[in-house]
Amino acid sequence: MHILSISGSPSERSRSAWLTQFALTRLEGVASHSNSLSVRELPAAALIAADTQDATIALAVSAVAAADVVVIGTPIYKAAYSGLLKLFLDLLPPDALRGKTVLPLATGGSAAHLLALDYALKPVLSALGARHVLDAVFATDAQLQRHEAGGFVPEADLVARLDRAVAPLAPRRVAEPLASC
Template identity: 65%
Template structure:
């Protein structure tokens, strides 16, 4: 299956990044392709001014378009997902998540921020046409402590919740594989239909030839 992770954290290292990294690592064995889009690394001017023709913006949007599973990870600030994530989601077309399975991931200072997933993020994902929005995984700051040498590490209870949420994705691997195979067959058929046949003679447009007498 084709998987893409979208990281909406403005920090180079963060708990939401650690959460996304753990989730994508858990799916690596079933992924035919796996990409992570760190929105903070996209060119700021192109992002804010919606420059769809910028190569990096175009590449990121194309990765989302081709994905079957999208993981969205964000810190929660003041009961809202990050403005950085919003700026990227605003670039997606109205049906940018159509037929996709989406897994929301979020971190926040306290459990009170959990409601932001249901009342802020999930409605946006649904409006973008997400096929299925799986059970979100929310972790508080103490549940992803920072170690001096290892950086942010998920506590076992968070790892278990990630595993439960992603099990649905893993169970659908065969379905996603069939869809990928069907898409490749369609592309191959179109290529054969569009390619000129060997030995095919060139046809010239008829000319109106008039002989003078």
């Protein structure tokens, strides 16, 4: 199984980017191959101009095509997923997610942003052909406390929800202790 994670966060130290990478760790041993795509690292001019002929953009689009599972992480701003993620999703062909399993992840300041996954992101994923969308996981800033050594410490409830969401991909997986975060 080839898993691709896509981080739609414009920030370098981002809770949503960290959560996206953490989801990949929960799938270790399941993936035959996994790689990560940070949209913020794509060339801005090509992304804004929707230049699919740009070599880096073309490579990113082909990474989506090659994946069996796509994990998409985004911060929620103003009740919607990030504009950076929108720029990238707009570059994908209409059926780019058909036949793939998709796991949407998001972070936001409060639970008031939770429905942005259902009302903003999932319709776009559907428009891209996604028919097998796993349970979305939303985390508030309070559920991902900054760690002094870098990264974040997830609350146990968040880890449990993430493990339930990925269970269809790794049904026999035994949860690892939080110390491995």
